[in-house]
Amino acid sequence: MANFVLAGMLAAAVTASPAPTASVKVSGGSVAGLAMADGSTIYYGIPYAAAPAGERRWKPPAERAPWSGVLDARKPASACVQENVGWNGDFLAGASEDCLSLSIRAPAAGKTRLPVLVYIHGGANSAAGAGNMAEDAIHREGVVMVRIQYRLGLFGFMGLDALREESPNKSSGNYALMDQIAALKWIKTNIAAFGGDPGNITISGNSSGAFDALLLTISPLAKGLFQKAILQAAAPGASMTAQQNEEVGKVVLERLKLPQGAAGLAQLRALPAETVIKAGLKLPLRAGIDPSFLWGQQVVDGYVLPYAYHEAYARGAGRGIAIIIGSNRQELGADRKPAVIPAMLASAFGVQAGAARALYGDDARLGSIPTQLMTDMWFRCPVTWLTSRMLKATPKVWRYEFGFGVPGSGRPPEHTSEMHYVYNAVPAAAVEGAWAPLQRYWANFLRKGDPNGSGLPPWPAMGPRAVYLSVAPEGIAAGEGLRSAICELMYKERDYPASPVAPG
Numbered sequence: 001m002a003n004f005v006l007a008g009m010l011a012a013a014v015t016a017s018p019a020p021t022a023s024v025k026v027s028g029g030s031v032a033g034l035a036m037a038d039g040s041t042i043y044y045g046i047p048y049a050a051a052p053a054g055e056r057r058w059k060p061p062a063e064r065a066p067w068s069g070v071l072d073a074r075k076p077a078s079a080c081v082q083e084n085v086g087w088n089g090d091f092l093a094g095a096s097e098d099c100l101s102l103s104i105r106a107p108a109a110g111k112t113r114l115p116v117l118v119y120i121h122g123g124a125n126s127a128a129g130a131g132n133m134a135e136d137a138i139h140r141e142g143v144v145m146v147r148i149q150y151r152l153g154l155f156g157f158m159g160l161d162a163l164r165e166e167s168p169n170k171s172s173g174n175y176a177l178m179d180q181i182a183a184l185k186w187i188k189t190n191i192a193a194f195g196g197d198p199g200n201i202t203i204s205g206n207s208s209g210a211f212d213a214l215l216l217t218i219s220p221l222a223k224g225l226f227q228k229a230i231l232q233a234a235a236p237g238a239s240m241t242a243q244q245n246e247e248v249g250k251v252v253l254e255r256l257k258l259p260q261g262a263a264g265l266a267q268l269r270a271l272p273a274e275t276v277i278k279a280g281l282k283l284p285l286r287a288g289i290d291p292s293f294l295w296g297q298q299v300v301d302g303y304v305l306p307y308a309y310h311e312a313y314a315r316g317a318g319r320g321i322a323i324i325i326g327s328n329r330q331e332l333g334a335d336r337k338p339a340v341i342p343a344m345l346a347s348a349f350g351v352q353a354g355a356a357r358a359l360y361g362d363d364a365r366l367g368s369i370p371t372q373l374m375t376d377m378w379f380r381c382p383v384t385w386l387t388s389r390m391l392k393a394t395p396k397v398w399r400y401e402f403g404f405g406v407p408g409s410g411r412p413p414e415h416t417s418e419m420h421y422v423y424n425a426v427p428a429a430a431v432e433g434a435w436a437p438l439q440r441y442w443a444n445f446l447r448k449g450d451p452n453g454s455g456l457p458p459w460p461a462m463g464p465r466a467v468y469l470s471v472a473p474e475g476i477a478a479g480e481g482l483r484s485a486i487c488e489l490m491y492k493e494r495d496y497p498a499s500p501v502a503p504g
Helices: 153-157 161-166 175-194 208-217 242-255 262-270 273-279 309-314 338-357 369-390 419-423 438-448 484-490
Strands: 024-026 029-032 041-047 070-072 101-106 114-120 144-148 196-206 228-232 239-241 298-300 322-328 397-402 467-472 475-480
Touching: 024 175, 029 041, 101 175, 114 175, 114 208, 114 438, 144 175, 153 175, 153 242, 153 273, 161 242, 161 262, 175 196, 175 208, 196 208, 196 438, 208 228, 228 438, 239 242, 242 262, 242 273, 242 298, 309 369, 322 369, 322 438, 338 369, 338 484, 369 397, 369 484, 419 438
Parallel strands: 029 070, 114 144, 114 196, 196 228, 228 322, 239 298, 322 397, 397 467
Antiparallel strands: 024 029, 041 101, 101 144, 467 475
16 A cells, blocks of 8 residues: 555657557557557556546546547546655656556457456555556466556545535545546456457556555456456455545545535535545544555445445455456555554554564564564465455365565565566576566466466466465475464454554
8 A cells, every 4th residue: 555556667758650559449449559569558547437527527438429430549648636745756757637548468469359458556645547558578488468547546445424415426536447447347348349258357456556456356246347356465454444434534624614514515616636535645543543544445335335244255256257366465564663663563463463473583584573564464364365355256266475576686586576487578588487477477377267377387277275376586396374473363352354553
């Protein structure tokens, strides 16, 4: 959930071709993309819904009016309006509320329909965008790659009682998830025009994008829009009620000195986006919730998400969906000093903090104790909890832990370091064993719902033994019971994912 994102890593200049490619007919009109040297074509910024601005702020996405002529889709689209979090300057430039678009990179046309990968970008659900696709390479595995944009921050997730009262579904919040669902509907309808198979769609994301993809697997509104999910470093925040989310919206009105109710909402919709964003900075959170999870908590609104995780799984949510899920050996926390260890232990383990301290020590592979703690409490142990529930709905769950750092950096693994190995091309000079074969595992999964394939170390599905695959420089091998003693202790006092504070 922290401020790291794929799109910043993959930024690259786009050189427009002398003329657009042949146009493709889609819902709303025709589009022409950017021809690439490898025979693929990139289509940037295809609108899948109307601009959610003015009267359309904080409403479900609406159908986009058709456009005339051919849409020139050769340049990356404007990102959605967002706050400045320090690393997202490229997305702030030109950001707009008219941003509900998606970008596609399609291999050269063939005779068979290709699997489709839909990527939901990270950025704590408050920053970033679909970005540039020039450096993507997974399409070379015979995959149609799609990146989607969705409303961010309070534009995408804020609730208000006035919003609930005007809604025919009697819900508020989760507008970003509705955007993502609208994008998936567009993809299912139109992806065949780009060579994709509408019956073989996988959703994926990293960090908050993985969290959103996780929520889509349990939303009844997304049922049937995809068959598989790849969840990379999902940090499943604590569930919150619609009322708790609406209390956050009330604070925004108070800060702007607007009245509560429909009159205040009308004035809020008329304000410039920059004014609204400023009023939404550093909003108060419930006790025990880290600020990184402001827009990364499951809002149980009764419509998009009728039930919290545990009840959703008990009711059969996610049935039949094949899933890859995992995280990196070290995710976050390297910047924390040893002095915060007692507070982190208390946040993660509560009354079990003393017993937990004995399970932690310096470890060259796992990082400092703060790194271990933050990775355990936000990523590793919540995945253990989630997979135990997922397995009741589907036997097709593969878990991994990734141990490679950013290529050429000399650093240990960290948040988003696996993205290079999933999406970038293998360098010609790569030494065998020094480049993790994630792209091949992912491509197998996209094609047939199983990551295993010729020439790859076996990756067993989880099953009752909690098996996982360790992908690390020292080798690729299956293990069992990842940090089980620690995770059992962490969930001894509570049986649900949390969003514990990581001080420092």
